[in-house]
Amino acid sequence: MTKMTEAEQQAGAERAVRFGIHRRELRVLLAAERAGPGLPPYGTRVTPDDVDFESALTAAADFSWFAAVRLPDGRTARFTVSADAPEDEVGCEIDGRVQECIQAHTHLSRGPSAPVEAWWDWLQRSFVALGQHDEPWAGDGIEAQLERVERNIVYADTQTSAARRFADTGELEVWLTGVYAPSGLLPRVRRLDADAYAQSYGRAFTAEARAGDGPSLMSLGVSRQRDESEPTTVWYASYLDTTADPAQWFPADARIWQAVRIFADGGTVEAFDNDRCFDSGELAPYVRDGVAPIDADAWLVVEIAGVPGAQVFPAADVMLVAASDRDAAEISLEVGSIDGVLPLFALHDGFLRRWGPIVDPDAVVPEADLDRLEARVMQQIAETRG
Amino acid sequence: MSAATSLDGSDTDIALDGGGGPGCAWTEAVCTAAPTHFLTLPVPGGESSTALLCRRHWLASLAYRIEVTMEVHPVAFDDLVLDYGEL
Known part of the structure; x- marks a missing residue:
């Protein structure tokens, strides 16, 4: 056996310290889940009982990993210690392969190291098994569609993502196209040439230009109802200013800030509301054709064929919510700041963790449980009235 | 974003159109149970609309609004x- 260098000995000592700290962190986390208040994602098949602390004591003599998790698919995850990772972060390997910790909702990767609770959350979310539905109304087939019409049931799909999760405009366009496919409506995603735009339009953002009639792209709300032949336009007192800090694009307390909602029939736009968009024609000279990278500086332009106006936003901190509803007769794209929207999703997630069995169509709920819940809800209502 | 944005936060689900089906008006999954309870909700413009739900989804609807x-x-x-209560 070769002798360890001093640096190796030091790294080993550092791992030994972290080994102990992270084991405690994980034990506390699991204890909170066993006893409450920590609630797992409803339907997860990864539980505290699947965590094995013992084998690390014998097998990880070099303190390279501190706990193992038996996964429902038969593989084994190990939480790993690295002296290189930030102090409060650990790694995760599944059958020896280094994993990336993916955040809920944004689908952004935290990379190969993250706090142990983020990994535990990721593992639990990765193995949620809810009932597979094979009812006659599910699916894309004609019979399923007819069954839905008869029963007054519609197909709905909502997807969320951070804009910067996609490497380029092509990837984002593919994602949107997938959500909107049943509607027959085609999204187009391109990148704004923000520098060229700022150079020719920059003077529009001086106080003088705003007071006068200098060229500028004003934020618009363009909408058309089913019974109207021409769209209605409203102007907002805000301009497209790509020189401003992208973090200031959304007002501080805004959740969903801009949105386009479209009603369509067989690929034909019947009505729409494109709120806080910009005039496509005015933008045209500054929009790059073809696929362009989405990096921290990118400003994106999203248009949907048949609808006037373009949604424009900085890619850096943006959350996208793309939805198809009413059997794809209605599609929408909502754009908000990640920091503004995530707390909303967290509330939503918390509700589902608490109310999972009630909203799960496959769960049988005894009347006695409903009696107990009804008493609780009535008490909550009374408490809201102070 | 409305409170009605899909309850599972992502992924595909099948939703009932609350407008006029004979079953429970829950929109986050198909519920064919007979309605036993009601919720009267405000709609923009000063009107109101009443949704008929089974007890389970009536409770979930009330709790979602509170929580x-x-x-x-x-x-x-x-x-x-x-307004809310039993039919």
Whole structure:
């Protein structure tokens, strides 16, 4: 056996310290889940009982990993210690392969190291098994569609993502196209040439230009109802200013800030509301054709064929919510700041963790449980009235 | 974003159109149970609409308004739900 260098000995000592700290962190986390208040994602098949602390004591003599998790698919995850990772972060390997910790909702990767609770959350979310539905109304087939019409049931799909999760405009366009496919409506995603735009339009953002009639792209709300032949336009007192800090694009307390909602029939736009968009024609000279990278500086332009106006936003901190509803007769794209929207999703997630069995169509709920819940809800209502 | 944005936060689900089907008006999954309870909700323009639900989804609808909607919007319960009860 070769002798360890001093640096190796030091790294080993550092791992030994972290080994102990992270084991405690994980034990506390699991204890909170066993006893409450920590609630797992409803339907997860990864539980505290699947965590094995013992084998690390014998097998990880070099303190390279501190706990193992038996996964429902038969593989084994190990939480790993690295002296290189930030102090409060650990790694995760599944059958020896280094994993990336993916955040809920944004689908952004935290990379190969993250706090142990983020990994535990990721593992639990990765193995949620809810009932597979094979009812006659599910699916894309004609019979399923007819069954839905008869029963007054519609197909709905909502997807969320951070804009910067996609490497380029092509990837984002593919994602949107997938959500909107049943509607027959085609999204187009391109990148704004923000520098060229700022150079020719920059003077529009001086106080003088705003007071006068200098060229500028004003934020618009363009909408058309089913019974109207021409769209209605409203102007907002805000301009497209790509020189401003992208973090200031959304007002501080805004959740969903801009949105386009479209009603369509067989690929034909019947009505729409494109709120806080910009005039496509005015933008045209500054929009790059073809696929362009989405990096921290990118400003994106999203248009949907048949609808006037373009949604424009900085890619850096943006959350996208793309939805198809009413059997794809209605599609929408909502754009908000990640920091503004995530707390909303967290509330939503918390509700589902608490109310999972009630909203799960496959769960049988005894009347006695409903009696107990009804008493609780009535008490909550009374408490809201102070 | 409305409180009705898909309850599972992502992925595909099948939703009932609350407008006029004979079953429970729950929109986050198909529920064919007979309605036993009601919720009267405000709609923009000063009108109101009444949704008929099974007891289970009536409870979930009330709880969602208290635990999510009221946390997001500063609104009183009685302005959010005009009336509720058993049919």
